[in-house]
Amino acid sequence: MKKTYYLFNPGRMSRKDNTLKFIPVDESGREGTPKYIPIEGVSDLYCFGSLDANSALYNFLGKNGISVHFFDYYEHYTGSFYPKEYLLAGKMQIEQTRYHLSAAKRLVIAKKFVQGASFNILKNLKYYQNRGRDLGYYLEKIDGLAAQIENASDIPGLMGIEGNIRQSYYGAFDHILKDHAMEGRSKQPPLNEVNALVSFGNMMCYTLCLDQIYHTQLNPTISYLHEPGYRRYSLALDIAEIFKPILVDRTIFRVLNKKEVQSKDFDIQVNKVILKESGKKAFIRAFEERLNETIKHRTLKKHVSYKHLVKLECYKLSKHILNIAPYEPFKIWW
């Protein structure tokens, strides 16, 4: 089973025969003991610390289809080393574009994304409602908004509904979280701890979706809900909508309520709050645990991980685009 490697420590990554070799370097420039990682076990690399590498390494990673994602000190996603597309399928590309160009066809898919997202959001709220939180107001409000999705006549209208759902949902965060307040969504920069976690988590989810899309024939820049290819791999944003409530928000509730991430894990400044390395590590640990959790899939009749659900979403979308079966978004059923 291939694994994601998160690199927090600065150091040098190189190719040693057919293995990856990582030499950590400490603050005074001293080299530590090298660590060897067999290439077969690597699915991708996430670089949070500074990484020293040469083109021989990237050639090697590229040949093995391994992406490297980079993040700056402020935990922003800055870009990826995205190896050459190895799954080109002209037919899929053309159909994917055709579904985008037709306003009616595009809207059908976009609505499915918002429906899936709002269903999973409601599921989160119901879970906490059953655990004694008073969320009736939010459930009702979001239910009402979700009912409007079907009637949206264009993408901006749909985006508006989606925005209102998110806004109401974030209002409920203050009732779910025990010791932290969200006080509305703030980004670029996040103004409190919860917002810092939401930004970081959403970015992790986006990157995960991008990775899964890479290993399918879908083109990550041709999207349906979001505008295509505008600075981002926008299809990853589309698919992330469905999984953010399940993967990111649930992890945030867990790490904060269980105190796995605490105020000391944030760097709190006057006009921004960012996660410290300890906070990132704690969040990623919980996030990874979530990704590797398995469920018995209802149509596949076998156990699959949450991470694999993202790839299955890509398959279902591919089938819709190839006119094999209409796309239904993943809705958490337990």
Next chain:
Amino acid sequence: MNITGTHIAYLHTCHRKLWLFAHGIQMEHTSDIVAEGKLIGETSYGERARKYTELAFDGVKIDFYDVKNKVIHEVKKTDKVEKAHIAQVKYYLYVLAKNGIDEATAILEYPKMKQRQAVEWEEGDEELILSYIREVSQIVQQQDCPSLVKLSICKKCSYYDFCYAGEDIG
């Protein structure tokens, strides 16, 4: 259209897989079973790469060809879809003949099962292969992907997750 041995083999396993494969929707990279088969093919006979030649023409690639005895060696993991394997090597024999190499034969090898099977060119095979080629072209040119046919081999297929992924909305 360029027809490879894989097309012929898939014609005899699953038309849906053939259509998807031919349209670039490939899944082999996701499968541990495929990786295992590849490993068996590459490592079962250590000396082979030196002794035999790799042949490629008309879009067909034969991994091990014994030039002296004119024998194609095709290594497979199991004989679950033996019919497909036979069709595939017969297609190779056809391509060889078309390129002036007559009277070649083939051996299907299943090292894990310690079995081998000889395949020879027989009377009527030419018509058979031509009908395979027609069938492949016809399926590939279909506008829509052939519908799902549930088979016992589905579970081991690298397209399983693709074909069976769905939402149970009953």
